[in-house]
Amino acid sequence: MTEAQEYEVDKKVTLGLIKKAVGQVEGIHSIKRSLFKEGIKVKKLEEGLAISLELLIRQGGFVPQIVEETQKKVSEEIEKTLGTKVAKVDIKIRGIKSSS
Amino acid sequence: MRLYRKALWGVGVCALALLSLGGFLVVVGLFDRFVVHGWLTFVEQTVLTRSIILLIFGFLFGLSIYLPFLTRTKAGGSVIGLKNPLGAVEISQKAISEFIQRIGKGVEGVEDIKAAIKSSDEGVDVYLTLSAQAQGEVPRLIDELQTVVKTYLNKTVGIENVREIKVRVAKLI
Numbered sequence: 001m002t003e004a005q006e007y008e009v010d011k012k013v014t015l016g017l018i019k020k021a022v023g024q025v026e027g028i029h030s031i032k033r034s035l036f037k038e039g040i041k042v043k044k045l046e047e048g049l050a051i052s053l054e055l056l057i058r059q060g061g062f063v064p065q066i067v068e069e070t071q072k073k074v075s076e077e078i079e080k081t082l083g084t085k086v087a088k089v090d091i092k093i094r095g096i097k098s099s100s
Numbered sequence: 101m102r103l104y105r106k107a108l109w110g111v112g113v114c115a116l117a118l119l120s121l122g123g124f125l126v127v128v129g130l131f132d133r134f135v136v137h138g139w140l141t142f143v144e145q146t147v148l149t150r151s152i153i154l155l156i157f158g159f160l161f162g163l164s165i166y167l168p169f170l171t172r173t174k175a176g177g178s179v180i181g182l183k184n185p186l187g188a189v190e191i192s193q194k195a196i197s198e199f200i201q202r203i204g205k206g207v208e209g210v211e212d213i214k215a216a217i218k219s220s221d222e223g224v225d226v227y228l229t230l231s232a233q234a235q236g237e238v239p240r241l242i243d244e245l246q247t248v249v250k251t252y253l254n255k256t257v258g259i260e261n262v263r264e265i266k267v268r269v270a271k272l273i
Contacts, residue, residue: 051187059199063191064182064258071186088187092179095192096199 009082014042018051021077027066029056029097039094048085049078056095067091105170112163180219182258193217196257200226200249207248209233209241211273215249223263224253231271242267 018040022028032039032054039054051074057066071089078086125131143149179190197215204213212231217224226249232241246265253259 059202060256062256062258064184064189067182067184067189068186071184075186090188091184091190093189093191093195095195098202 009084011042014049014078014082015040017077017081018042018053018074021073022053022055022070024073025066025070027058027061027063028070029058029095032056032094039092045087048087050087050090051078052090052092054092054094056097057093059096059098063093067093108163108167108170112160112167115160115163178219180217180224180259191257193219196253200228200252203248203252204228204230204245207241207245209237210245211271213245223261224259225263226253226265228265228267229270230267231273232269234272238269238272242269 015038019031022031041052043050043052053070053074055070057063070091074089075086078084122131122136126133126136143153178193180193180196182189182191197217200215200217201213204210204215209232210230211233214229216227218227219225228245228249230245232238245267249265250262253262
């Protein structure tokens, strides 16, 4: 039997995976950015990672469906790639952009 | 914005304007700096006036620290929460209002529209203020507008508990 490996993952890697997952959701326009910060927060809790996203979504889609798809994609991507459990993915929609 | 916040902003802006105007007048030479110096020296001479001035400047200093924090909390804005088992979901009221304005302008006869939203435990209330074309039938237009907005909130945003959509016609063009 092999011993459980201990490793650390750089925060940049986690952020990259989150961005990749968000980019795969059709109804998402972008992650909200301001002058000094990007709309992604990651916290380590006992139950797993707590991820908070600020998003701009595209006009036309059903918002609850877009949100659920984003939450699932982000959780799956993190859990599959890093093997880290995701406790929750909180989403704040900051704007609705027209598709054009 | 709450009344006390308005008052604090008013005091902050007036103090800043007075101080910058005073500095400007002194630098330009319209106001002698020795007069300012003399006035401050005079004010400092009695304990009571000194304490009052100390309080005023202390208050203004506190205000200069508090106002940026006030702006920071305001930047998040008010939000509407949506039910979701995978995490908290919030949608900013500003985003919804902007979009309501956009779809409202698509209704025939609407020239301009402003939207505001209030959310409480009982449901979501929408307030629309519009400028409409005089030749359009206003009751039909309002009915269509309410239907469009309600459908949008139900079917696109996922807000089921829309309680009321109040429309105020501010202008007929």
